[in-house]
Amino acid sequence: MEASIDEIQNHYHRPNLYEIITGQLEKQNIDLKQVGRRDLSAVDEFHVRGAAVSEELATSIDLEDQNVLDIGCGIGGPCRMLADQFNCQVTGIDLSPEYIRTANKLSELVRLDHKTTFIQGNALDLPFQRHTFDAVWTQHVQMNVPDKKRFYAEIVRVLKPGGSFLYYEILKKGKSTLDFPVPWSNRPEFSFLFKSSEMHSLLENLDMQKIKTTDQTIAGIEFFEKMLARIHVQGPPLIGLNLLMGESTLLKISNLLKGLKEKALQLESGIYVKPDLN
Numbered sequence: 001m002e003a004s005i006d007e008i009q010n011h012y013h014r015p016n017l018y019e020i021i022t023g024q025l026e027k028q029n030i031d032l033k034q035v036g037r038r039d040l041s042a043v044d045e046f047h048v049r050g051a052a053v054s055e056e057l058a059t060s061i062d063l064e065d066q067n068v069l070d071i072g073c074g075i076g077g078p079c080r081m082l083a084d085q086f087n088c089q090v091t092g093i094d095l096s097p098e099y100i101r102t103a104n105k106l107s108e109l110v111r112l113d114h115k116t117t118f119i120q121g122n123a124l125d126l127p128f129q130r131h132t133f134d135a136v137w138t139q140h141v142q143m144n145v146p147d148k149k150r151f152y153a154e155i156v157r158v159l160k161p162g163g164s165f166l167y168y169e170i171l172k173k174g175k176s177t178l179d180f181p182v183p184w185s186n187r188p189e190f191s192f193l194f195k196s197s198e199m200h201s202l203l204e205n206l207d208m209q210k211i212k213t214t215d216q217t218i219a220g221i222e223f224f225e226k227m228l229a230r231i232h233v234q235g236p237p238l239i240g241l242n243l244l245m246g247e248s249t250l251l252k253i254s255n256l257l258k259g260l261k262e263k264a265l266q267l268e269s270g271i272y273v274k275p276d277l278n
């Protein structure tokens with residue numbers, strides 16, 4: 001197995017994640033027969049600004065009834081949101097077998113398993129025919145991927161002509177260095193950041209048409225500042241990203257926040273369309 005894949009799978013691996021999440025729900029006196037999708041959103045949206053940013057991205061184009069692929073879907077929160085709110089049929093793919101097991105079980109728990117499918121696999125070798133999806137979605141994944149050219153080429157290959165690509169990314173900005181660990185890596189050797197301009201030239205070289213980009217950095221800083229203030233007063237939440245990031249959660253968040261504030265990093269979301277040449 002390629003070294004970086006092995007390292008990334010280990011980085012995200014949390015044994016018994018589904019059982020831990022359901023145990024925490026029960027501690028909150030939530031009846032497991034009555035759990036709703038939104039009861040999970042503090043843990044199943046593993047990116048800066050959580051559920052709010054996913055909903056903003058989803059409403060920025062018409063995704064209703066579409067067949068969507070989420071690349072690096074984690075435990076599947078955004079997939080369930082797209083299935084539930086926009087009646088999408090959603091496939092999530094992720095490197096982590098434990099995340100995929102958890103994603104499937106959480107969809108069953110909230111009765112969305114008929115609209116979501118989760119598959120373990122690599123973004124660089126997508127097990128789908130060309131022109132399969134109406135939309136491809138990815139949030140906070142490419143920082144784990146060294147071969148950016150292949151990552152974006154795979155996205156464009158599986159997208160139907162006329163289909164949309166929606167992304168939300170952590171990107172390199174200035175020259176300042178980053179402190180580790182960060183949420184996506186414990187070590188600099190397995191963090192593969194690149195610049196927004198580099199991402200856009202890769203997509204343009206693949207003939208994709210830019211529709212919109214939004215700088216999310218300020219909103220991301222505010223989100224983390226509020227989260228850290230809350231943790232300072234109340235301690236770690238029963239259900240939160242701490243279940244995914246483990247003991248070093250505070251350090252990982254603080255290092256990411258520092259990177260954003262010092263302009264070493266930026267957050268950007270956006271939309272591209274694959275031209276329909278017929």
Ligand SMILES: C[S@@+](CC[C@H](N)C(=O)[O-])C[C@H]1O[C@@H](n2cnc3c(N)ncnc32)[C@H](O)[C@@H]1O
Nearest residue numbers: 045046047072073074094095096122123139144
């Ligand atoms: C920070 S999490 C984001 C999860 C999800 N996109 C979300 O926003 O809730 C990054 C995810 O990317 C996945 N990942 C990293 N490299 C990948 C690859 N080459 N192929 C598929 N998934 C990958 C990881 O396993 C992890 O679940």
